[in-house]
Amino acid sequence: MKNALKITAALFITLIFAGEISAQDFPTGPELSETPGKLCDQPSKLRYPEKIAYCDRDVSYETKEIIIHEYDQKFNYSIAKMPRGEFKIDHLIPLCAGGSNDITNLWPQHKSVYAITDPLEPVICSKMAQGRLKQKDAVSLVIEAKTHLERTKKIIEYVSRL
Numbered sequence: 001m002k003n004a005l006k007i008t009a010a011l012f013i014t015l016i017f018a019g020e021i022s023a024q025d026f027p028t029g030p031e032l033s034e035t036p037g038k039l040c041d042q043p044s045k046l047r048y049p050e051k052i053a054y055c056d057r058d059v060s061y062e063t064k065e066i067i068i069h070e071y072d073q074k075f076n077y078s079i080a081k082m083p084r085g086e087f088k089i090d091h092l093i094p095l096c097a098g099g100s101n102d103i104t105n106l107w108p109q110h111k112s113v114y115a116i117t118d119p120l121e122p123v124i125c126s127k128m129a130q131g132r133l134k135q136k137d138a139v140s141l142v143i144e145a146k147t148h149l150e151r152t153k154k155i156i157e158y159v160s161r162l
Contacts, residue, residue, distance in 0.1 A: 029149065030146055037105050037139065041100060043055055047129070052097075057095055059089055063089075086110055086111050087108050089107070091106060094125065094142060098139075124159055133162055
């Protein structure tokens with residue numbers, strides 16, 4: 001077993017130096033040190049039985065460019081070099097769950113990632129509207145899904161059963 005691990009590690013190192021494996025060009029989840037999430041603190045209205053604050057969508061082009069630049073610079077991604085149409089600026093805590101437009105709630109999400117996570121948001125917000133899911137729990141579930149993509153399907157199934 002130890003020999004197999006040594007061989008696998010040696011092969012991996014060889015592939016890195018050969019340039020066949022490179023660092024990921026984009027995040028597969030939010031970098032929580034940069035995007036910890038933030039709730040709406042300037043609501044346009046209150047929603048759901050829980051009366052959570054709701055912010056209208058309002059993220060400028062300039063803010064989106066700043067977010068991409070910060071992720072590239074701080075985390076060594078190459079988002080700015082990739083086709084812009086492959087990304088959206090995602091609200092870590094969705095607006096429908098009481099998220100903010102603040103830069104600390106925004107991150108560049110690749111289409112391969114939002115294909116996995118986007119189906120969760122309407123399910124979560126529907127359950128909040130029905131009074132079956134509290135905001136605190138919804139936020140925890142969304143962050144769990146967006147930081148552990150492999151768990152997203154099970155989270156959607158769980159929330160759907162509420």
